[in-house]
Amino acid sequence: QKEVEQDPGPLSVPEGAIVSLNCTYSNSAFQYFMWYRQYSRKGPELLMYTYSSGNKEDGRFTAQVDKSSKYISLFIRDSQPSDSATYLCAMTRSGTYKYIFGTGTRLKVLA
Amino acid sequence: DTGVSQDPRHKITKRGQNVTFRCDPISEHNRLYWYRQTLGQGPEFLTYFQNEAQLEKSRLLSDRFSAERPKGSFSTLEIQRTEQGDSAMYLCASSPIRLAATTDTQYFGPGTRLTVL
Numbered sequence: 001q002k003e004v005e006q007d008p009g010p011l012s013v014p015e016g017a018i019v020s021l022n023c024t025y026s027n028s029a030f031q032y033f034m035w036y037r038q039y040s041r042k043g044p045e046l047l048m049y050t051y052s053s054g055n056k057e058d059g060r061f062t063a064q065v066d067k068s069s070k071y072i073s074l075f076i077r078d079s080q081p082s083d084s085a086t087y088l089c090a091m092t093r094s095g096t097y098k099y100i101f102g103t104g105t106r107l108k109v110l111a
Numbered sequence: 112d113t114g115v116s117q118d119p120r121h122k123i124t125k126r127g128q129n130v131t132f133r134c135d136p137i138s139e140h141n142r143l144y145w146y147r148q149t150l151g152q153g154p155e156f157l158t159y160f161q162n163e164a165q166l167e168k169s170r171l172l173s174d175r176f177s178a179e180r181p182k183g184s185f186s187t188l189e190i191q192r193t194e195q196g197d198s199a200m201y202l203c204a205s206s207p208i209r210l211a212a213t214t215d216t217q218y219f220g221p222g223t224r225l226t227v228l
Contacts, residue, residue: 008151034217043115043202043219044154088153097142098167099217101153 006102019076023089115220136205
């Protein structure tokens, strides 16, 4: 079993929809959680960073961490065709800088 | 451009050859990471530097792989005796020192795409 599981998609939604992207993990020691967006043949771009549990909002993006369920989510409101990309979750624990990434979810926002 | 830069962007080599990649992190970022990413997968951690010290290495980093960051600024990743299985995108990321638990961000470069024939 992988430490971080992420549905690869593709996930297709109409423009303006609310998108929900999720990751589950097995290591209860994980405390630092990040979401990245990656366009084809480009490096990942940091979207959201969350420490421990709770919610964090930045513009159209909201990140949620539920440590009791070992589940993290990224919500995108008013999705745009330019949001079409692969979304990666990443996480790590204290005492290491080895981040574990999910496989990524491909999102397509249809105009 | 003040982002992370990597050179070359693309490298095609024959099996058995040695290759070296360079990463220039964001100025004053003292932490630097190397990752490998294959098609349809997320980045896999290879190694981590804090300044010039290599503090963590993945078991993925076989003895054919070596990374250096001699002056705590740019870094190089060398692969000796390349194999077809080494074909991947090699990504570099940098981050500033973790001042508080609530701040920790990695900024990625565009990657070097390696193709081993």
